[in-house]
Amino acid sequence: MSKAKTHPSSEDEAAKRIQHTAAPGNFLKETMNGELTVAPDLVDLVICESEKPTILDAGCGSGHWVIEMAHKYPQAVVTGLDVKPIDLKDSADSIPSNCFFKNLDLESDLSELYDSFDVIHVRAVASQ
Numbered sequence: 001m002s003k004a005k006t007h008p009s010s011e012d013e014a015a016k017r018i019q020h021t022a023a024p025g026n027f028l029k030e031t032m033n034g035e036l037t038v039a040p041d042l043v044d045l046v047i048c049e050s051e052k053p054t055i056l057d058a059g060c061g062s063g064h065w066v067i068e069m070a071h072k073y074p075q076a077v078v079t080g081l082d083v084k085p086i087d088l089k090d091s092a093d094s095i096p097s098n099c100f101f102k103n104l105d106l107e108s109d110l111s112e113l114y115d116s117f118d119v120i121h122v123r124a125v126a127s128q
Contacts, residue, residue, distance in 0.1 A: 036068055037121065046118050047073050056081065056117040058106055059125035063088060069121075070099035079117075081106065 037043050047053045053076035057066045060080030070078040079100045080086065086101045104110075107127060 036065060036072065043119055047076055050076075050118045052077070053119070054117045055079070055119040055121070056113070057121045059083075059122060060086065060101070061124075062086070063101060065121065065123075066101065067095060067099055070096040074098055076118075 047055075053073065055069055055073065055076050055078045057069070057078070057080045060066050060082045063080050063082075063086040066078050066080035070076070074096065075098075077098055077100065078096075079102060081102050081104045083103065083105045085103055088095060088101075106125065
């Protein structure tokens with residue numbers, strides 16, 4: 001008796017894509033004892049001391065870190081920049097109202113961003 005071959009549903013495929021894009025960030029988070037940054041106390045201090053805190057993720061990739069930080073710091077405006085558009089339609093995370101994404105090449109003129117952020121996060125950014 002042969003087993004019928006089943007095809008994964010589109011929901012299964014979406015879940016796999018989410019796990020695949022989040023995997024590198026999850027691995028790093030595990031190596032940092034569940035923290036989103038290497039200096040969580042410093043980030044907490046900066047966020048607490050700022051009247052309207054702002055956080056930038058330069059080269060945000062999938063956007064998962066931006067979403068997690070926006071959830072962790074609801075009083076902050078958290079922005080993710082990446083050269084490629086961020087595809088959040090399959091995101092397992094809800095997108096908080098303090099979370100924003102912009103398409104911008106980090107090799108372009110960034111002078112408009114100078115003095116705009118209290119915390120800047122950059123991880124695993126490469127150039128061609």
